[in-house]
Amino acid sequence: xxxxxxxxxxxxxxxxxxxxxxxxxxxxxxxxxxxxxxxxxxxxxxxxxxxxxxxxxxxxxxxxxxxxxxxxxxxxxxxxxxxxxxxxxxxxxxxxxxxxxxxxxxxxxxxxxxxxxxxxxxxxxxxxxxxxxxxxxxxxxxxxxxxxxxxxxxxxxxxxxxxxxxxxxxxxxxxxxxxxxxxxxxxxxxxxxxxxxxxxxxxxxxxxxxxxxxxxxxxxxxxxxxxxxxxxxxxxxxxxxxxxxxxxxxxxxxxxxxxxxxxxxxxxxxxxxxxxxxxxxxxxxxxxxxxxxxxxxxxxxxxxxxxxxxxxxxxxxxxxxxxxxxxxxxxxxxxxxxxxxxxxxxxxxxxxxxxxxxxxxxxxxxxxxxxxxxxxxxxxxxxxxxxxxxxxxxxxxxxxxxxxxxxxxxxxxxxxxxxxxxxxxxxxxxxxxxxxxxxxxxxxxxxxxxxxxxxxxxxxxxxxxxxxxxxxxxxx
Amino acid sequence: xxxxxxxxxxxxxxxxxxxxxxxxxxxxxxxxxxxxxxxxxxxxxxxxxxxxxxxxxxxxxxxxxxxxxxxxxxxxxxxxxxxxxxxxxxxxxxxxxxxxxxxxxxxxxxxxxxxxxxxxxxxxxxxxxxxxxxxxxxxxxxxxxxxxxxxxxxxxxxxxxxxxxxxxxxxxxxxxxxxxxxxxxxxxxxxxxxxx
Numbered sequence: 001x002x003x004x005x006x007x008x009x010x011x012x013x014x015x016x017x018x019x020x021x022x023x024x025x026x027x028x029x030x031x032x033x034x035x036x037x038x039x040x041x042x043x044x045x046x047x048x049x050x051x052x053x054x055x056x057x058x059x060x061x062x063x064x065x066x067x068x069x070x071x072x073x074x075x076x077x078x079x080x081x082x083x084x085x086x087x088x089x090x091x092x093x094x095x096x097x098x099x100x101x102x103x104x105x106x107x108x109x110x111x112x113x114x115x116x117x118x119x120x121x122x123x124x125x126x127x128x129x130x131x132x133x134x135x136x137x138x139x140x141x142x143x144x145x146x147x148x149x150x151x152x153x154x155x156x157x158x159x160x161x162x163x164x165x166x167x168x169x170x171x172x173x174x175x176x177x178x179x180x181x182x183x184x185x186x187x188x189x190x191x192x193x194x195x196x197x198x199x200x201x202x203x204x205x206x207x208x209x210x211x212x213x214x215x216x217x218x219x220x221x222x223x224x225x226x227x228x229x230x231x232x233x234x235x236x237x238x239x240x241x242x243x244x245x246x247x248x249x250x251x252x253x254x255x256x257x258x259x260x261x262x263x264x265x266x267x268x269x270x271x272x273x274x275x276x277x278x279x280x281x282x283x284x285x286x287x288x289x290x291x292x293x294x295x296x297x298x299x300x301x302x303x304x305x306x307x308x309x310x311x312x313x314x315x316x317x318x319x320x321x322x323x324x325x326x327x328x329x330x331x332x333x334x335x336x337x338x339x340x341x342x343x344x345x346x347x348x349x350x351x352x353x354x355x356x357x358x359x360x361x362x363x364x365x366x367x368x369x370x371x372x373x374x375x376x377x378x379x380x381x382x383x384x385x386x387x388x389x390x391x392x393x394x395x396x397x398x399x400x401x402x403x404x405x406x407x408x409x410x411x412x413x414x415x416x417x418x419x420x421x422x423x424x425x426x427x428x429x430x431x432x433x434x435x436x437x438x439x440x441x442x443x444x445x446x447x448x449x450x451x452x453x454x455x456x457x458x459x460x461x462x463x464x465x466x467x468x469x470x471x472x473x474x475x476x
Numbered sequence: 477x478x479x480x481x482x483x484x485x486x487x488x489x490x491x492x493x494x495x496x497x498x499x500x501x502x503x504x505x506x507x508x509x510x511x512x513x514x515x516x517x518x519x520x521x522x523x524x525x526x527x528x529x530x531x532x533x534x535x536x537x538x539x540x541x542x543x544x545x546x547x548x549x550x551x552x553x554x555x556x557x558x559x560x561x562x563x564x565x566x567x568x569x570x571x572x573x574x575x576x577x578x579x580x581x582x583x584x585x586x587x588x589x590x591x592x593x594x595x596x597x598x599x600x601x602x603x604x605x606x607x608x609x610x611x612x613x614x615x616x617x618x619x620x621x622x623x624x625x626x627x628x629x630x631x632x633x634x635x636x637x638x639x640x641x642x643x644x645x646x647x648x649x650x651x652x653x654x655x656x657x658x659x660x661x662x663x664x665x666x667x668x669x670x671x672x
Contacts, residue, residue: 029539106520367610367659369574372501378489385486401485404505454661458574458612461520462501465572468556469503469630 001306006064006078007427008299009257013082014054014430016089016254018446019171021047023096036099043092050085055438057081065431086257094131096170101129104173107457110464111179114411115239116186119344125189127182130167176456177418180240181247187235187341191228196340200333201227208332223329225268230278230330231337237279238341240412241349241357242290243419245279248272249296253303262307262319270326271319273304278330282338287351292358295423349412356409357416364421369455370414371462372406408466414459422452478512479581479638485509487578487638497638498576498610503630513635515588516571519612520629521663522549522559523568538669546665559627561596561619568663569615572630576610579648581638585613591633595621598634607641608648611660 021044028040054061060074070078104127112120112127166185172178191197201223209219236244252272255263265271270278276297280290290297308316342348360370374381384400433444479487485505490496499514508515523546530545546568549559561567577583583605587598600616615634619625627633649655656667 368498368500368576369661372503378491381489382486382491385482385489388482397482398506401481401505401509404485404488404502404509406501406503408501451659451661458661462572465517465520465629466501466503468628 001075001079002302003064003067003070004427005299005302005306006070006075007430008295009082009253010061010064010078011426011430012250012253013085013089013257014433014442014445015449016171017047017050017054017085018442018449019175020089020092021051022446022450023171023173027099027102039095039099043095046088046092050088051442053081053084055441058434058438058441061430061434065434082257086254090258093169093171097131101170102173104129104168105457107176107460107464108168108173108179110460111176111411111415112182112186114463114467115183117347119190119346120186125166125186127166127168129170129173131169174453174457176415176453176460177422178247178250180236180243180415180419181251183236183239183244184232184248186239187232188228190235190341190344191231194340197227197231197333197337198224200336200340204329204332222267226270226326226329227333227337229269229275230333231340233275233279234282234334234337235341237282238338238348239346241354241416242279242283242288242293243412243416245276246293246296246419249276249300253296253300256300256303256307260307260310262304262311265319265322270330271304271323273301274323274326274330276300277327278334281331282334288354292420293423295426347410347412349416353410353413354416357413358420360409360413360417361420361424364417364455364459365425367451367455369458369462370417371409371459371466373409374404374406376403408463411460411463414456414463418452418456477640479640481509481511484512484514484638487581490578495578495580496576497578497581499573499636501573508632510635513586513637515632516573516575516585516613516634516636517630517632518615518627519570519572519663520557521570523547523663523665524549525566535666535668541666541669548663557629560624561617561627562624563595563619563622565619566600567617568665569617569627570612570660570663571615571634572612574610574612574661575605575636577605577607577638577649579607580641580644582607582641583609583636583638585615586635586637588633588635591625594625595619595623596625596633605636606649606655607645608650608652609658610650611657612662614657614660614664 024040024044024047027036028044057077060070060078063070063074064078108127109122112122112125166182166189168179168182172181202220204227205220205223233245233248238244249272252263263272269275276290283290308319311319356373360373363370381400381403384403388397388400429445429448433441433448436444484497487495487497488499488502499516502508502514503517525545526547533541533545535541575583585599585603585605587596591598597618597620598615600618602616605613613636617627617633650658654671656670657664
């Protein structure tokens with residue numbers, strides 16, 4: 001494992017731990033009822049043990065950060081640390097489901113209202129906080145139908161058809177970057193309501209695979225699932241650009257920490273590297289690149305390549321042929337799906353938006369919220385102001401002042417700027433934190449993440465107020 | 477000496493980041509920039525006191541100041557946001573704008589006459605913003621009138637004026653270890669317990 005890879009995984013793992021602790025501490029401080037204290041305290045105690053575990057590994061982590069070679073034994077120690085942390089994290093997070101859930105943030109409502117405009121209707125589509133890395137979308141009707149109270153059987157939303165409930169992991173409540181996953185789930189919602197992907201999957205089977213008259217039902221089911229996921233990925237891409245795929249990449253990397261083998265093909269979802277490739281191809285057609293998210297995309301590709309290299313050759317061949325056929329299918333179906341999405345009148349993310357996001361990122365990294373942007377450069381405005389004298393007429397002065405006007409940006413641009421910034425400083429954050437004395441490492445990480453979330457949240461809040469302010473102009 | 481409108485505008489685009497005033501978003505500069513001040517508007521969040529279960533505020537106790545005394549009021553989803561401040565009521569809110577004050581300027585938060593005439597005070601006692609401060613400003617809203625006042629995010633309820641210092645602050649707010657509200661982005665309750 002390369003040091004870049006290790007740094008990335010350590011940073012992600014520490015972030016998970018910190019976010020979980022923040023949720024627990026908030027519950028303890030603000031939402032606590034005495035009957036839950038023992039559970040929350042117990043969970044925080046577990047988090048504390050993993051903090052300690054990290055700190056015990058500081059000498060090895062410092063070596064990784066300094067790009068020094070680590071011995072095989074040290075590498076195993078780090079992998080074990082990562083694996084134990086992620087497993088504990090999964091368990092603790094899912095235990096939170098036994099406690100009353102928090103409500104979602106008001107900023108998330110606004111995010112959905114703008115991003116999914118004009119389709120989004122909170123009366124038709126609910127968002128609830130749920131189990132970790134199981135952001136998905138399901139039908140409430142089906143959940144009710146399959147709920148068997150007498151047999152004490154609770155339906156597993158993963159096995160239900162898509163519908164009107166979108167789920168977001170509890171841990172992601174305060175992390176706007178992760179909200180991008182809802183754009184994917186929204187794609188499933190559109191699909192369910194309008195039957196978009198199924199006919200295209202059937203058409204592919206008919207035209208390309210030239211099947212026997214009695215096509216095995218499994219094959220049809222698999223292709224329909226793959227088409228459904230492709231539609232969801234492309235909806236996220238349509239609305240958010242390249243960022244739409246990143247929560248899945250991040251999720252996959254977290255799962256990957258727990259295993260030495262590449263994650264298997266589940267016959268429902270294309271492999272994540274395939275999905276990434278499909279979005280990369282779509283972005284290329286639209287003059288966009290995923291280069292600025294290299295920290296995430298490269299980490300995933302490197303991780304999979306390293307694990308695949310260790311597979312027996314027959315397994316390697318099977319994976320390679322799965323990748324080939326699913327990529328071909330996704331590329332065949334891509335434009336038809338994008339045309340279907342286009343019919344809903346949603347706002348498409350373009351290369352201009354990505355450029356704006358890249359500009360906004362600089363402001364964000366300077367610690368300033370990014371809900372708005374000036375249309376004139378500082379130099380242009382300074383030049384206009386320098387021409388004013390005490391005898392300038394008020395109209396001339398006001399014209400110069402008007403150049404300071406800031407126009408509202410789009411929520412998709414805010415989110416993209418956030419992802420670019422996060423990608424750029426992913427490993428730097430770890431380096432910064434571990435350069436501090438032990439007692440300050442986690443508080444530093446905690447403050448930085450909290451600030452990152454708050455900045456994005458406030459940017460979204462600014463957008464929501466500007467949207468309701470009559471004097472605000474939309475950027476052309 | 478207070479900065480004039482033109483000087484304020486020039487400071488907003490100063491090529492030297494250390495001398496630049498940052499106020500963002502500046503939604504309607506022509507309306508917001510007055511002869512010697514810049515109007516500021518109301519953000520979304522409010523904190524209102526909870527009096528029924530708290531006998532008194534103990535400034536030494538973080539929990540009593542931080543989590544028991546004030547509660548958040550959220551925006552109702554899908555409805556136009558309205559907040560009524562009743563006579564004699566005291567609530568915390570923030571500016572919508574993010575501010576950064578350069579180290580060679582001081583800043584004062586002031587109410588606006590039009591709101592003052594309705595009885596609205598935007599701060600109870602803390603109007604001064606230190607050189608080097610960055611973040612949103614917290615309003616200490618108080619209705620001194622006899623009727624409730626309707627407030628909405630985006631309402632321009634206050635103004636900031638800036639004045640020159642005799643020199644750059646030696647230790648500006650952002651570099652001072654004791655500063656309690658550095659980079660604040662939300663409605664902040666008192667952190668007086670940090671001094672204890």
